[in-house]
Amino acid sequence: MTIPKLLQLAKNNAGKSKPVRAESDGKxxxxxxxxVIGGWWGxxxxxxxxxALAGIDADVIHLRIDSPGGDVxxxxxxxxxxxxxxxTVIAHVDGLAASAATGICMACDEVEITQGAGFMIHxxxxxxxxxxxxxxxxxxxxxxxxxxxAGDYTRRTGKDETQIVQWMDEETWFTADEAKEHGFADRVVEVVNKKKAGNQWDLSAYSNTPAALLQPKNTADDGEAIIAHQSALSRRLALLERAPA
Structure with missing residues (x-):
């Protein structure tokens, strides 16, 4: 039995981020x-x-997004x-919004994407x-x-649903400029005098990942957290493999 793509995505990216964190400063x-999105495996x-969201009493909430996707x-x-x-909720695509993460963007009042970031629907x-x-x-x-x-993307972008469905069928990756051009984002933000943006996620589970994103950048690892997370995912995979066909 091959590793299902969902578990592959989660296992390959285990322990690379921190739990949901919120900060508040006045309004x-x-x-x-x-x-990775989803408490069961992400x-x-x-x-x-x-x-966390319900506990915030503010006029504007910024969602800083860098996610390879997860549970729809x-x-x-x-x-x-x-x-x-x-x-007013503003999504900021800091590095990557792929798969389920793009749906979260669609629910926001505004979407801002950093030049060099990626956006993928499938x-x-x-x-x-x-x-x-x-x-x-x-x-x-x-x-x-x-x-x-497809309905979410169509309503947000104003594109014909046939075009949206085609993009989803083909697992389409958009640059920041393309995401804005096609209506998925409202504006592109230039990052000046900063370190070059890099992808930290293992995206090998996807079929059409751009070559530039297939080599995750090096990040500081929390070894114990990664091992614990991967062990939990391995146990879940083992259960699936033992299930009767």
Whole structure:
């Protein structure tokens, strides 16, 4: 059995980020979403995010995003929390918004992307076990998820849904300028006199990752955290491998 792409994505990026962190300064607040989305197997727990967001009494909330994606339902929960908050919520794509992370951007009032950052949309993935009827139901569910995501992108960008679906089918990666051109972002921010932006995520689970993003930049590792996270993911994978076909 090959490692499902979802678990591969999570396992390869385990322990590279910190849990949800929020900072507040008067009328503005910042939440850092740097990690894999989804509390069951990622770094960003949707419940912790919703609680942190609900506890903020500010006029403007900045979401600093650098994420290779994650659980689409966890992202949907976060999107709901964002849309129901009274504050103006601004997404800042600091490095990467891929997969489920792009949905979070769509729920924000404004989206700002750093020059050199990336933005990727594709069709939903899942892990399925069962007979042919179970697999068929799972495929139907994935189709509904894709339709919902396509609707989010269409409403935000104003693009024809056929074009959005094609981009999702092809796993399309956009540069910052392309994300703005096609309506996924409102503006591109130049970073002047700063270190060159680099990708910290292992994106080998995806099919069309640009070559420049396939070599993650070196980051300081918290060895114990990485080992613990990878061990937990390995146990979950082992359960799937032992499940009857």
């Amino acid at each position: 503005e607040a910042t939440i850092y979403l740097h990690g 770094d960003i727990d949707e419940t912790m995010f919703a609680q 339902f966890a992202a949907r929960s976060m999107m709901t929390a964002i849309s129901q908050h009274r504050a 069709n939903a993935w899942t892990i399925a076990i069962g007979n042919k009827a179970d697999i068929t139901k799972t495929a139907d569910l994935l189709g509904k998820i894709d339709t919902g995501l």
